[in-house]
Amino acid sequence: MREQIQKLREVMKKYGMDAWVAPTADAHQSEYVGDHDQCRAYLSGFTGSAGTLVVLKDRAALWVDGRYFVQGRKQLEGSGIDLMEMGEKKVPTLLEYLKENLSIGETLGFYAKLFGAGEGEQWEKELHGIQMRTDVDIVDEVWLDRPARSAKKVWRIDAYCGEDTKSKLERVRKEMRENRADVLLACSLSDIAWLTNLRGDDIECNPLFLSYLAIEEDRCTLFIQSCAMSEEIANYLKDQGIETAEYDDWNQFVKKLKGRKILLDQKDCDYQTLCDARKDNEFIFVVSPLALMKIVKNDTEIANMRKSHVRDGVYMVKYIKWIKESVKRGEKINEVEASDYLDNLRLKDEIGGLGVELSFDTISGYASNAAIVHYKANRETAAILEPRGLYLFDSGAQYKDGTTDVTRTIALGETSDIEKQDYTLTTIGMLRLLNARFKEGARGYNLDAYARMKMWEYGRDFNHGTGHGVGFCNTVHEGPNSIRLTPNPDPRRDVVIRENMVVSDEPGIYIEGSHGIRVENLVVSVKDEQEGFLHFDSLTIVPLDPEPLNVDIMEERDKQLYNEYQAMVYKTLSPYLDDEEKKWLLNETRAI
Numbered sequence: 001m002r003e004q005i006q007k008l009r010e011v012m013k014k015y016g017m018d019a020w021v022a023p024t025a026d027a028h029q030s031e032y033v034g035d036h037d038q039c040r041a042y043l044s045g046f047t048g049s050a051g052t053l054v055v056l057k058d059r060a061a062l063w064v065d066g067r068y069f070v071q072g073r074k075q076l077e078g079s080g081i082d083l084m085e086m087g088e089k090k091v092p093t094l095l096e097y098l099k100e101n102l103s104i105g106e107t108l109g110f111y112a113k114l115f116g117a118g119e120g121e122q123w124e125k126e127l128h129g130i131q132m133r134t135d136v137d138i139v140d141e142v143w144l145d146r147p148a149r150s151a152k153k154v155w156r157i158d159a160y161c162g163e164d165t166k167s168k169l170e171r172v173r174k175e176m177r178e179n180r181a182d183v184l185l186a187c188s189l190s191d192i193a194w195l196t197n198l199r200g201d202d203i204e205c206n207p208l209f210l211s212y213l214a215i216e217e218d219r220c221t222l223f224i225q226s227c228a229m230s231e232e233i234a235n236y237l238k239d240q241g242i243e244t245a246e247y248d249d250w251n252q253f254v255k256k257l258k259g260r261k262i263l264l265d266q267k268d269c270d271y272q273t274l275c276d277a278r279k280d281n282e283f284i285f286v287v288s289p290l291a292l293m294k295i296v297k298n299d300t301e302i303a304n305m306r307k308s309h310v311r312d313g314v315y316m317v318k319y320i321k322w323i324k325e326s327v328k329r330g331e332k333i334n335e336v337e338a339s340d341y342l343d344n345l346r347l348k349d350e351i352g353g354l355g356v357e358l359s360f361d362t363i364s365g366y367a368s369n370a371a372i373v374h375y376k377a378n379r380e381t382a383a384i385l386e387p388r389g390l391y392l393f394d395s396g397a398q399y400k401d402g403t404t405d406v407t408r409t410i411a412l413g414e415t416s417d418i419e420k421q422d423y424t425l426t427t428i429g430m431l432r433l434l435n436a437r438f439k440e441g442a443r444g445y446n447l448d449a450y451a452r453m454k455m456w457e458y459g460r461d462f463n464h465g466t467g468h469g470v471g472f473c474n475t476v477h478e479g480p481n482s483i484r485l486t487p488n489p490d491p492r493r494d495v496v497i498r499e500n501m502v503v504s505d506e507p508g509i510y511i512e513g514s515h516g517i518r519v520e521n522l523v524v525s526v527k528d529e530q531e532g533f534l535h536f537d538s539l540t541i542v543p544l545d546p547e548p549l550n551v552d553i554m555e556e557r558d559k560q561l562y563n564e565y566q567a568m569v570y571k572t573l574s575p576y577l578d579d580e581e582k583k584w585l586l587n588e589t590r591a592i
């Protein structure tokens with residue numbers, strides 16, 4: 001049993017708690033959280049980016065989704081923590097587990113700021129007779145060297161955004177009037193960054209700053225750590241019609257709201273904010289208008305994203321050429337050293353000089369390690385890249401003029417027939433979805449089968465979404481737009497695909513103990529020449545590896561799509577390459 005779990009149980013006893021729940025969350029319901037909020041990882045030892053830990057007096061369990069089944073089995077071995085593989089047969093949901101293991105009169109502990117408003121309300125309704133203690137974060141008494149809350153300086157990107165904050169505020173207030181709301185509470189860091197055209201560095205790989213926002217008809221208040229603002233930023237906000245207040249004053253502000261109609265997105269709002277606001281106010285629960293506006297990029301944002309993806313493609317070409325040639329020469333390069341090389345190319349951004357940071361930790365997986373969907377290599381155990389088999393790398397960057405996310409799987413030498421088959425099926429799926437033509441009004445789940453249909457013919461599939469929205473110098477996972485096999489459980493979030501939405505296209509095949517394959521492009525929806533239809537354009541301009549293809553299982557249409565994409569890659573990137581790189585890319589993008 002982990003020492004951290006034992007210490008937590010001692011503190012639970014002190015507070016009279018029979019269970020403690022530690023999510024992967026911060027006070028803003030962010031997908032990725034800062035060092036201060038890595039409580040679940042600290043307690044459990046599981047390092048995946050998502051998961052929820054429950055600690056009882058005599059047992060503990062961790063819930064993870066399909067991306068983390070393999071990683072969870074490895075990292076929890078010997079920890080005394082049971083792995084709960086969400087969605088699998090006979091695996092209880094978190095709520096079912098709590099109902100089964102807690103008796104009437106017992107106390108469930110969790111910190112309200114780290115839980116979504118909707119989830120907190122559901123637990124209130126369904127955990128009849130269970131006491132809930134939510135006012136104290138007891139992890140503070142276990143994690144004695146817990147990092148302090150980040151408060152780094154905020155910076156502007158309004159020069160690249162195509163719309164100023166005043167205009168965005170006008171659009172949001174129009175939505176508020178249509179909903180007959182007189183105040184909107186925004187807790188999502190991504191939404192606040194979009195509205196203000198400001199960015200920050202409080203969460204690694206996410207150019208965001210800790211803040212809350214309250215929008216009223218005649219005022220807008222940003223709750224931000226004052227030490228994170230320069231005088232220039234303070235003046236900029238004032239010019240855009242935004243007042244500022246201290247970050248820690250948010251909950252007191254919310255408590256003072258009386259007799260108001262509050263527009264709120266339960267998914268992005270924390271449970272504490274909901275509790276503070278609900279006593280004397282009326283709620284209007286919606287999908288955040290800020291989020292729905294943010295996911296439809298304007299023409300300036302799309303033009304800038306195209307530019308950043310060209311530069312990103314150049315760096316990827318340099319990387320693929322280097323890694324293939326280095327391994328072929330017999331150089332001993334491990335997974336971490338390989339990803340370091342790629343990361344440095346991006347961060348330098350020698351062409352544009354607009355590199356900020358990575359958009360997520362690079363996934364660099366060789367052979368069987370690539371079967372772990374969100375594998376994270378470490379320097380002590382990283383595999384050496386051998387001149388055989390497949391190597392998967394999923395990576396991206398935050399540039400001031402866009403966010404990138406691309407996955408390629410390449411052959412480092414001889415590959416098996418089954419590896420060739422799975423690589424080809426995955427490549428076909430990515431290209432078919434990329435070239436989908438669809439009726440206006442379609443939703444993500446209407447298009448998902450484009451990526452899976454060929455796989456299904458061979459009895460293959462994958463246990464993750466096919467596509468997620470992507471921000472503009474913002475979070476690499478942006479919603480609610482997505483491409484998924486089944487409708488969203490919340491139908492309000494199954495948004496129609498509209499022009500200028502950006503989404504990933506990333507099918508994969510993962511064979512535990514053998515190999516993992518994923519091929520990912522970012523795409524943007526554009527007007528089709530046929531009235532009433534849309535299609536996708538590829539933002540990602542990175543060559544596909546021809547070596548592991550089995551052309552015998554490709555239909556003629558699939559070969560055509562492959563050749564057209566490869567020709568576009570060469571035409572677009574070759575002007576930025578030297579003669580040796582051009583020669584290499586010409587061969588890499590050869591027609592099949």
